[in-house]
Amino acid sequence: WQLLNEQGEEKLxxxxxxxxxxxxxxxxxxxxxxxxxxxxxxxxxxxWGSVTVTWYTHKIGGVQQGDFLCAIETELLFSRQNTG
Amino acid sequence: WQLLNEQGEEKLxxxxxxxxxxxxxxxxxxxxxxxxxxxxxxxxxxxWGSVTVTWYTHKIGGVQQGDFLCAIETELLFSRQNTG
Structure with missing residues (x-):
């Protein structure tokens, strides 16, 4: 995961x-x-061959705790897809 | 539709x-x-609220006739979804 700054908004x-x-x-x-x-x-x-998932909270123009939890859940869903 | 130049590759x-x-x-x-x-x-x-569709032919690093046909088909699919 990377923290990006896209046009002034932080994104994960x-x-x-x-x-x-x-x-x-x-x-x-x-x-x-x-x-x-x-x-x-x-x-x-x-x-083809990839999905880029980007979490952020538009309302605050950045990343908050919920976005980090969503990133963790995204990881879990990915690891399950690739082991199940 | 717009012709973009992304890192040297033309895209539609x-x-x-x-x-x-x-x-x-x-x-x-x-x-x-x-x-x-x-x-x-x-x-x-x-x-949320939008899909950006970008056609290009990776092999040639640009846009060829087939990509324009795909853009037309994309329009047709969009207009059908919004009238049917």
């Missing part, structure tokens, strides 16, 4: 690698379902 | 607006299914 971002487009899109949907369940939504950049 | 990009995250993610999946069907994959940036 990590790129995850996948073997193809379908696996990447499946992960995007998994994170999307999690996001809907908590009512907080990351940016999800899906490409 | 457009942002589509949606009423919420779920609608945006549904469009991402629709474009993803189209991409899989033709074996050519755009970058798909899904956020």
């Amino acid at each position: 971002s990590r790129q995850f690698s996948f073997k193809d487009f379908a696996s990447a899109l499946a992960f995007t949907n998994q994170i999307g379902a999690f996001a809907e369940s908590i009512g907080h939504h990351p940016d999800l950049l899906t490409r | 990009s457009r942002q589509f607006s949606f009423k919420d995250f779920a609608s945006a993610l549904a469009f991402t999946n629709q474009i993803g299914a189209f991409a899989e069907s033709i074996g050519h994959h755009p970058d798909l940036l899904t956020r």
Whole structure:
């Protein structure tokens, strides 16, 4: 995970690698379902072979504790997908 | 649609607006299914309320005729989603 500064907003971002487009899109949907369940939504950049997940809180223009918890949950979902 | 130059690569990009995250993610999946069907994959940036679709051909580091056709098909899929 990296802390980025995008146009004055701090964001917490990590790129995850996948073997193809379908696996990447499946992960995007998994994170999307999690996001809907908590009512907080990351940016999800899906490409062939990767998904970049970026958490931040628009309202404060930066990263707060909840975003770090979302990053941890994202890690858990990724590790489960790749072991299950 | 805009022609961007990203790190020396020309890309064809457009942002589509949606009423919420779920609608945006549904469009991402629709474009993803189209991409899989033709074996050519755009970058798909899904956020709350928008999807940015970016077509380019990695092999040539730019945009070729097929990418313009994909942009047209993306428009068709978008207009159908919003009228059907």
